[in-house]
Amino acid sequence: MAYLRNTWYVAAWSHEIGEGLFSRTILGESVVFFRNTEGKVIAARNLCPHRFAPLDRGRLIEGTLECAYHGLRYNAQGKCVFNPDGDGRVPAGTRLTIFPVVERWKAAWIWMGDPSKADAALIPDYPFLDTPEWHPVRGLLKVRANYRYVIDNLLDIAHVRMVHPTSIYCEMLSKGKTEITREPNGAIWATRLGVNGAPPPLFAVMWRAAGLGELSEHMDHWADARWDAPSLILNHVGITMHGQPREAGLEAKNTHFITPETGTTTHYFWTNCRAFARDDVNLDAAILSGTEQLFVHEDEVMLNAVQEAMGDREFWSMKPALLQADVGPVAARRALDKLIADEQREASAATKASITEVVSP
Amino acid sequence: MAYLRNTWYVAAWSHEIGEGLFSRTILGESVVFFRNTEGKVIAARNLCPHRFAPLDRGRLIEGTLECAYHGLRYNAQGKCVFNPDGDGRVPAGTRLTIFPVVERWKAAWIWMGDPSKADAALIPDYPFLDTPEWHPVRGLLKVRANYRYVIDNLLDIAHVRMVHPTSIYCEMLSKGKTEITREPNGAIWATRLGVNGAPPPLFAVMWRAAGLGELSEHMDHWADARWDAPSLILNHVGITMHGQPREAGLEAKNTHFITPETGTTTHYFWTNCRAFARDDVNLDAAILSGTEQLFVHEDEVMLNAVQEAMGDREFWSMKPALLQADVGPVAARRALDKLIADEQREASAATKASITEVVSP
C-alpha cells in the first residue's frame, strides 16, 4: 500500500490532544501525540528507539516523554535527555522519530514524509472552521474500508439516490450532470446543479432553522465538492429559490478530512459548518445525529461491503465501468495516482543518486 | 489453490434459490443467484462491474438485478439495462459476469470456467434424485477442510472402523479388499465386499423399515463408491442374505457433491436415497439426524483436525504412507491432479498463442 507521504493529513481534532498521551495509527504506523510545556502538539513514532516499547504506555514528565520499559525520557525534538540506569549515559545518536505537526483549523495536521519539505502553507484554507462567523459541528468516524473508497464516495453524487433515499437524496440533483473544473494548484471541483425542484429533507430542516420562511417546490440545489490532495474534501451544498442567486439562499460548508489508518481502515474527520442559527443547539444535535446515522448506517456499511468484496484487488486492475457521475472520483483518483507515482520515482532517484555519490571517487 | 474450472460443481439445492437473492462463495469467489421471470436460475459474480459493490445487497426488479450502491440494473445476460442517474447512459461494454448454470437432479450446477465449453451433458446421471420411484433425503453441511480431504474421506472405507464405530462400522467389510475399476469416461469405482457377517446398525434400521423380515448374522454387505471428476461421489451400499443376489436385499444410493468454498472450507451436498419405505417420515428423520450426527461429530471433526495439522502443506509433498484401502482416494487424487494440470497447460498455451497472434505481422 503506497501512500503519498510528503503531504499533510489530519491526525486529530485539536480537542482530542489534552494533558496526557494519545496514540493513533496513521498510514499504518502508530504515532503518539502530546503537548509540550508551551502547549504545542508533538507527534512521535510510538516506538522507543532503545528496545521498541510503545511509548503510549509511558507518561509525560516535565514536557518529556518517559518510556515505561526502561525510563528513558525524550524531549520534543526526540532527543533522549535522561536514562535512570547506571551512570545515566545515553549513546549520542539516540533519537526518537518526531513528525512535523501543525495545528490549524482546530485540527492537528501531520507530515509523515521528508520533514525538510513540511511547509504549513500547503495546508488548504478552511477559514470557516476557525472564525466566529461560522459555526461548525464536528465528528470523527472510523471506516472499515480503504481511504480511496471513502474519497470516491464523497465525490460521487450518484450514490445518494440509493444509499440515502430519505435524508439527502434530491430528485432534481439526480437529473444534473457532474462538471469538473481544475484549479492551478491541482485542486479538482466536481459540481452539480439541480434546478426547479423540491429541496432534500435535511435542507428543509436547515431552511426553517435559518428563519428563511416557507419552502417551495420550485428551488435550485447545488452540491459542489472540491478535492485537495491527497484526501481533503470541501463541500458547498445549498438551496435557493429557483432562479435566485445562491447568496439569497442558504449554504452549508462541509469538510471531510480522510486519513488512512491502515490499508483497509480509515479515519474520517467531518464537519458541517453554517453561518446561520449558530447558537441553535437543537440544530447542532440534529446535524450530529443525522450525519452519524447517515454515514454509519448507510455509507459505512456500503464502503465496508465494497472493501470486503474487493479484498486486495487493485481498483484499476478490475476495469471499472465508469459512468458520467464518476468523472469527479476518477479525476481525483488519477491525480492522486500521479502524485504517488511521482513521489516514488523521486525517492527512487534520490536513492540512486546517493549510491552514486558513495561509489564515485 | 488451483481448481478444475471447466467442470460442473453443485452450487445449491434447487429449493435454496427462491424468490430473492442468494449468495454463496464457490472456488473462492462470491456468486449471487436468482431466478429470472421464467424461473431459470441465473448466477452472477457478486460484484457490480461499476464500483464493485456486492450485488447481494441489492434487489430484483422485474427480473433484473439492481445494485444497492448506484441503482444500475443487470439482466439475465449480464447486460446493464438501466442507470437511474443523470442522462441514464451506460458505457456499451458494461457487463456483469454471468456463470453458466444448469438445474438438474434438483440441484443448480455451476460452470466457473470457459462458458463456451459448458455442456450440460457432462453432468453425470443421478436419475434416482428426480423420479417418483426413489425417495431422497437431502442435506447441506459445511466442512472446515479442503475439499480434497473430503473426497479422500468418502472414498476411504478404512476410516469407518475408527471414526464411526457405533453407526456404520461393519466387521465383515473391514476384512475386505478395496478393488478399483475405471469407466471409459474417467469415472473410478472403489468397491469393497464383506461376506457372511452381521450388518451394520444403520442398515438394520433400514432393513426393518423396508419390511424385509428378520436380520441374520450371515449376510453380505457391499460399499461401492464411484468418483466422477472433479468431486462427485455416488455410493451404492447395501446388504443381502449371505450368498443371495444383491437384488434380493436392500440398497441405498447415496450421493456426495463436494464443492470447494475456499482453500480450507467446503460445501458438502449429500443425499441418501431409497426405493423402499418411501413415505416413512420417521425413517427420513432418522436418516437426516443420523447422517448429520455422523458427519458433523465424527467426520467433520477429524477432517478439520487434518486440515489444521496440515495447514498449507501440499499432500504429496508430505509423502503419505499409503495402505491398500487408499487405492480409491489415491486413484481419484491422481486423476484430478492430471485434469487440473492439463487444464492449466491448455490455459497457458492459449495465452502464449494469443500473444504470438498479437506480435506477428
Added chain:
Amino acid sequence: MAYLRNTWYVAAWSHEIGEGLFSRTILGESVVFFRNTEGKVIAARNLCPHRFAPLDRGRLIEGTLECAYHGLRYNAQGKCVFNPDGDGRVPAGTRLTIFPVVERWKAAWIWMGDPSKADAALIPDYPFLDTPEWHPVRGLLKVRANYRYVIDNLLDIAHVRMVHPTSIYCEMLSKGKTEITREPNGAIWATRLGVNGAPPPLFAVMWRAAGLGELSEHMDHWADARWDAPSLILNHVGITMHGQPREAGLEAKNTHFITPETGTTTHYFWTNCRAFARDDVNLDAAILSGTEQLFVHEDEVMLNAVQEAMGDREFWSMKPALLQADVGPVAARRALDKLIADEQREASAATKASITEVVSP
C-alpha cells in the same frame, strides 16, 4: 523464523507427562508426548504419516500410539506395528518422526534437529533442581512475544526499576554496572552488584523466612545471570550484609527455560530454588503467586506490547540504541545469531555436498 535446531529445548516439566497423550507446539511444530511401558518419555511429530491426522486425538495401547483416524499403531521407535484394516499390511517405510528426548532436572528436553547429534551431555547442569538439599518452586507461563524478547528481558537488569518498582526493584543495584564474562563453552554471564543499600522487598521476605534475623539498610545485593544457548538462563540472586561474603548471606538460584512455541509466542518454564526454609509451604505460595503476578502483569504485558509494536520487523534492522545495561542481552543475541547462522551454513553445505555426490560420476 530460523531457530537453532541442533540443541535442547525444555518441552515440558516431567510431571506434565503422565499416563495419557500430551501435545505442545515447539518451534512451530506440534509434538505429541507420551511415556512408553518403561516410563520413558517419547516425543513424536503430532501428525500420522499415513493421512496426517493429529495423533493426540488417538490413544495409547500397550505402549503404542494409536491414530484415531484409521487405527494405525506406532511404537516408541516410530515404526508402524499394526493396521486393523484388510490384510493388515503396512508399507515397509512407514515411519512416524520421533524426536530425541532426555528427562533431566525434572524436565523433558527435546532435540528438534539432526537426531545423530543429540548428546545429552550438552544439557547444562542445574543440580539444585534435582537434589534434596535444594527446594524449587516451578511454573510454566505463556508469553505472547517472540522468545528472543523474553531472553532479552531476563538478561536486562535495567527494566526492573520501571516494570517491577514495588517487588524486586533495588535502588543500589540500579546504580551498578553490568559486567560480562564468557565461559569456554560459550555461556555468557551478565553480572551486577549493588553495594551498601536496602534490599528489595522480595528478599526481605526470604531473609525473614530463612531466620537470618534483622535486615539492614546497609547490605550488598547481587544479580548474576548466565545464558546458555539457545535460551536457558540461570540467575544467582542474593543479599548479604554490606562487606560480608556472599556465603554469609542468602542466595536464590532461579532458572528460566525459554522455548519458542511459534514466532510470536513462547513457553516460559521457570523455577525459584532455595536451600533454606525448604519446607515452608507459605513461602512456596508467596514465591509462586509473587512470580506469576510479577511476570504476567508486569513483564508479559510489556513483552507483548513490544511484540505488537515490532510486528515482523527484525530487531537489528531497527537499529536499536543500546545502553550499558544492554551488554548482557546484546552479547547473548549476537552469540545466538552466530550459532543459527553457522547451523544454516552447515545445512546448506550439506545439501550442496549431497547434490554433488548424486551428480558426480
